[in-house]
Amino acid sequence: MRIDLHNHTPRCHHAEGDMEAFVTEAIAQGIEVFGFSDHAPLRWDEGYRMGADEMDGYESEFAALKAKYAGKIALLLGYEADYLPTKTIDEVYSRKVDYLIGSVHFLGEWGFDNPENIFDCFGSDEFKRRGLEAIWRAYFAAIADMASSGRYDIVGHFDLIKLFGHYKGRKPDEAVFGALEAIKKADMAIEINASGWRKPVGEQYPSAEILKLAYELKIPITFGSDAHAPQHIGAKSQACYDLARSVGYKEAAIFESRKMRLLKI
Numbered sequence: 001m002r003i004d005l006h007n008h009t010p011r012c013h014h015a016e017g018d019m020e021a022f023v024t025e026a027i028a029q030g031i032e033v034f035g036f037s038d039h040a041p042l043r044w045d046e047g048y049r050m051g052a053d054e055m056d057g058y059e060s061e062f063a064a065l066k067a068k069y070a071g072k073i074a075l076l077l078g079y080e081a082d083y084l085p086t087k088t089i090d091e092v093y094s095r096k097v098d099y100l101i102g103s104v105h106f107l108g109e110w111g112f113d114n115p116e117n118i119f120d121c122f123g124s125d126e127f128k129r130r131g132l133e134a135i136w137r138a139y140f141a142a143i144a145d146m147a148s149s150g151r152y153d154i155v156g157h158f159d160l161i162k163l164f165g166h167y168k169g170r171k172p173d174e175a176v177f178g179a180l181e182a183i184k185k186a187d188m189a190i191e192i193n194a195s196g197w198r199k200p201v202g203e204q205y206p207s208a209e210i211l212k213l214a215y216e217l218k219i220p221i222t223f224g225s226d227a228h229a230p231q232h233i234g235a236k237s238q239a240c241y242d243l244a245r246s247v248g249y250k251e252a253a254i255f256e257s258r259k260m261r262l263l264k265i
């Protein structure tokens with residue numbers, strides 16, 4: 001079973017290709033369960049996510065595609081919602097969707113994964129200015145808080161903080177264990193997200209070491225291309241599946257109306 005639950009649409013203002021082009025590409029790739037999870041609205045960084053007034057259009061366009069392609073591919077609806085409690089739009093959490101991906105893209109008001117924000121206003125490298133150690137701990141503490149909030153189904157790109165390559169070779173530590181324990185307690189799944197292959201770090205999220213720990217804790221996995229264009233769909237998917245199987249996983253999670261179901265992979 002090929003599953004891909006993390007995919008964007010142009011409504012977030014930094015993706016391209018209409019929703020139907022994503023669906024036809026997924027079918028061409030042999031994907032059997034495909035989910036849209038566009039960036040949910042947030043009272044912050046609005047240039048990189050859909051507006052609150054666009055949720056209806058996103059959901060109705062999805063519903064039309066789901067009907068049109070029934071029997072050819074199973075389509076699921078989700079959002080990737082930021083964990084940023086002071087900027088949250090609560091309505092996101094009550095939409096009738098199949099799943100919510102919870103992601104940390106911000107530490108305070110710093111959007112650390114946006115290359116435009118890697119430097120502060122004085123031109124200094126924000127990673128150096130804040131300190132790699134402090135950033136690492138703050139990031140995984142935010143992931144643990146996100147899980148403990150109980151508002152999400154899937155952890156988005158678990159170790160995204162490594163994307164620019166700052167933490168090469170770093171082993172999982174207490175900060176990582178704490179986040180994994182919170183995820184386990186919240187009955188969430190972790191995605192194997194292929195988009196790290198498009199970033200300087202050049203590997204999936206999470207690392208193989210972290211995935212082994214997740215397996216030991218019996219945390220379910222799912223898969224996501226994190227496509228921001230149809231041509232991203234399925235890239236490095238084989239490597240992600242091979243990794244999952246090498247760690248021991250035989251099943252992966254999908255979600256329907258916020259309920260998890262495990263499928264053989």
Ligand SMILES: [Zn+2]
Pocket residue numbers: 008012014039228
């Ligand atoms: Zn994005």
Ligand SMILES: [Zn+2]
Pocket residue numbers: 080103105156157
């Ligand atoms: Zn994301």
